Amino acid sequence: MSARGFRGGIHPPDCKDLTRDKAIEILALPEKVVIPLRQHIGAPAEALVEVGALVKKGQVIGQAKGFVSAPVHSSLSGKVKKIANYPHPSGPEMLAVEIESDGEDAWVEGLTEERDIEKLTVQKIKDKITAAGIVGLGGAAFPTHVKLAPPEDRKIETVILNGAECEPYLTADHRLMVEEADAIIEGLQVLMRVLGVTKGYVGIEDNKPESLTSMMRAAAGTPIEVVSLHVKYPQGAEKQLIKAINNKEVPPGGLPMDVGVVVQNVGTAYAVYEAVKYGRPLIERITTVTGHGIKEPKNLKVRIGTATQEVIDACGGFNDEMGRLIYGGPMMGIGHYNLDVPIVKGTSGILVMRADEIRERESQPCIRCGRCSSVCPMYLEPSAMGIFSERDRFDDAEKYNVMDCIECGCCSFVCPSDRPLVHLFRYAKSEIVKKRKKEVN
Ligand code: SF4
Ligand code: SF4
Structure with missing residues (x-):
């Protein structure tokens, strides 16, 4: 085991001490929940229930609409009160189902039975993962079943579990690795079986010694290597993780599958275990x-x-x-x-x-100091991309590969002129996507 890393990146204070040693607590059953039909990348789910319907915990209330989509489930038992637009963490309001709890917290029948994973066929496992509405739990929320169905010309050789949790302050993945290491490793083995892969890795930054210890114990005797990674942001970004673990470079505009790798978050592997072992859908995190x-x-x-x-x-x-x-x-x-x-x-x-x-400082013009380029883990030129984006020169921003920006924020973090670089790149990217859609139609 040796600490590994990637080029570029920054070292913000990790600020994890506030919760690093706090064991996971279960929040009391809420009196009501508001479950958005869009919680994933891709098409939003379509409501399957009507106002007044009685639902159970784990019941599908929104069905996936298309392949790149995921179903959503009720997270408690009770009555559907309303289906309307509600506030959403991503910004604009989105359609959601409001459910009032009946206090019984009753599961849909059959969901709590334990199954022998070994006896399930690969297709059955895939069906369970799809039906459970599992998405990438690191924050990207890409439907997991889609990543498990690469095109035939892409041979997957490796599955990497992302336990880097490089974002400052966050410790959810760390605590899960400390408290549920066996289930996570079992979930990774399920993912490996589905993809026909014999080698798995778990990448963990070396500021989480307890996670490293518990995951190594759980992985002992399996074809899974737990890799200690340098603490550097954004170590948990897919391309940086692959570079650090496999020393492979995902090509610009490419995907991990182009270099034979599928990356999943440790929380996702845990959700996969729960879905396959017990048939439980993703209703909590x-x-x-x-x-x-x-x-x-x-x-x-x-x-x-x-x-x-x-x-x-x-x-x-x-x-x-x-x-x-x-x-x-x-x-x-x-x-x-x-x-x-x-x-x-x-x-x-x-x-x-x-x-x-909170540091509120006014943005100043770029002084061409070059700091942003030196920390960009995608080898981009944020300074030029920022100027083009600001001037609505989207074709030029595209030529400078703004679409490859992973919005990690390293450039903004080091910029002495406080340029709102990530906001500018998001703006340029959305304009480029709009233009591409227009060209297709
Ligand atoms: S860090 Fe800021 S000021 Fe320096 S080159 Fe980049 S955008 Fe310009
Ligand atoms: S936000 Fe984009 S441009 Fe800035 S450092 Fe990250 S990848 Fe590079």
């Missing part, structure tokens, strides 16, 4: 609730659809100097001010910062 703006930071197991307010209350509420609330970590998370926003499948954390921790 571990979320780190942290930051100096919160009274009692915790790692919580939360039902999908629980309101942020309930999660914050379970952590003692805000400190007086609360300044900003972010879904996810400080580097890639999205700020929000509406406490009705529900926890979704991709909510890895809620970060609450104090007012005095």
